[in-house]
Amino acid sequence: MERFDNDYDILYAEAMKHPLQTQSKSSSSEVTIRDMLDQNYRKLYQISGFGKDFVPNEKLGKDLFQKDILLTETPLLNIAIPELPEASPENWNTENHIPLVAFVPDEFDEATARVIPAYDSQGKLHWLDAKTPPKQLVIVVAENERVVLLSPGEKIEKSGIRIEDPGCDVPQLEAAPEAYHTNNYHSYYLNSSLININKCGGGGGNTGVTTCTEPYRINDRDEWLTAMKFTDIDPYESWSFGAPEIDVKVYATSNQTNLAQVIEIFGTTRFEPRKRDDINNKWWTINHPIIRWDNAIFGRTWLYWFSEFDPGKTINVSISVAGIPLPGGGTAGGSISIPISRDTKVIGQLAVDQFNCPASRDDGLYYRLNTFRFRSRCNPPL
Known part of the structure; x- marks a missing residue:
């Protein structure tokens, strides 16, 4: 994981096709994050509090991941490891520490929120203080705040990103910078590359x-x-x-x-x-x-x-x-x-x-x- 937008994070849009090494007693193999989520759809629902009697809609599950509903509905979905006062991603011992995974919903309000839900590797729910940073690293799933999303054919100069300076005689609109990431649905631009x-x-x-x-x-x-x-x-x-x-x-x-x-x-x-x-x-x-x-x-x-x-x-x-x-x-x-x-x-x-x-x-x-x-x-x- 790199500081692609100044934080340690990665867009789901970029991560979904990354291969992961899986290990069993007899062999090892590669699987993408999207395939892993698809394969574990039933288990994910069971550990998320829906209960063992819940029967997931298998078609919806395949649509959600293989047909990219998750990607198109939440294109800015982001996986991050925030820098904390007492824990830095640069010092993460990946062999000995599996962080909690926190989810920050769209309606989260920093001014009023008191807790943030997080899950451990066994699916157990933990509540993190929203004001006080934890002492150990946490993986945070939320929307990215530093990326601008453009649909195919949308012009940067018409997207409201750039503003002409009324005190300038110099033309302010330059050629469009290269997108950080592009897929079939959107182009992703770093705010820093679009700021004039x-x-x-x-x-x-x-x-x-x-x-x-x-x-x-x-x-x-x-x-x-x-x-x-x-x-x-x-x-x-x-x-x-x-x-x-x-x-x-x-x-x-x-x-x-x-x-x-x-x-x-x-x-x-x-x-x-x-x-x-x-x-x-x-x-x-x-x-x-x-x-x-x-x-x-x-x-x-x-x-x-x-x-x-x-x-x-x-x-x-x-x-x-x-x-x-x-x-x-x-x-x-x-x-x-x-x-x-x-x-x-x-x-x-x-x-x-x-x-x-x-x-x-x-x-x-x-x-x-x-x-x-x-x-x-x-x-x-x-």
Whole structure:
């Protein structure tokens, strides 16, 4: 198992045809994961709590695996081994330890869930704490959060993945990258290969902000997002999903007179730390450019908006803002509608003015949104 998307995991779509070595008293042979599931269909139902009297539908079982119903109905099904504080997949002793297998359903909510069901190799049910990572490795079966799925013939530039930067004169849509995996039903793309990082380097409420006597940011200088940190990551991402996926959007007023013409000036990069512990109670250094301040176009106040991405049906959320200085003078207020997936966790929003300094704290200057912290400033970081 490799870090194909920064976590130790593999898509069922890719794993289903992998051969496995089976051993009996008289011989050894190879069988694919899909064939093994098909052959053990009756046993799987018996140990899953349906009871010995349950007679499975053999036709449905063959359809489920051999006719790829499981693959087509749940194309993002993923098998992962999360990196844990006290156990790393890199140190897994496969000869002596058979991990529990946990299942995280689609309706799982990190903010409210208390337990996660898991099974041992004998089919016995165990309940894992949803908040506290276990001390031993666990295999987690759930939907992949870092892969974008496209159907045959669907165009990347029409899928909503890329966004043109309104402050750019450079064309933003490039040739489609190579798919990570392709089968008869879908093409699988890593989010990181589709994210269009800003190429125009020239071109929950406001908290943790103080007013500077001198501007903290200056017109015609580049804004940089330099670091992020959670003091409590559990409400946003369970240990069972590994490291979080943090979406950042930045909005500014246009050279019009109200927020109805607010424009998204940054929003195409999803930040993914290598490990959950890299950002949990620890500063994760990013040093990523946002865009250049241009007061004549964008004014001197921007709105940062953060969320932790989880896949699901797209919905629209509205955020309200007030007191945004306009380029021509005066202030504006209103609401912005942002499309997000149903299960995405909104972290919060913060208006950053050129005269807004981050509050000074024990471990340096930063802006605060509940248990989330971030650092940003002008000019490339030292």
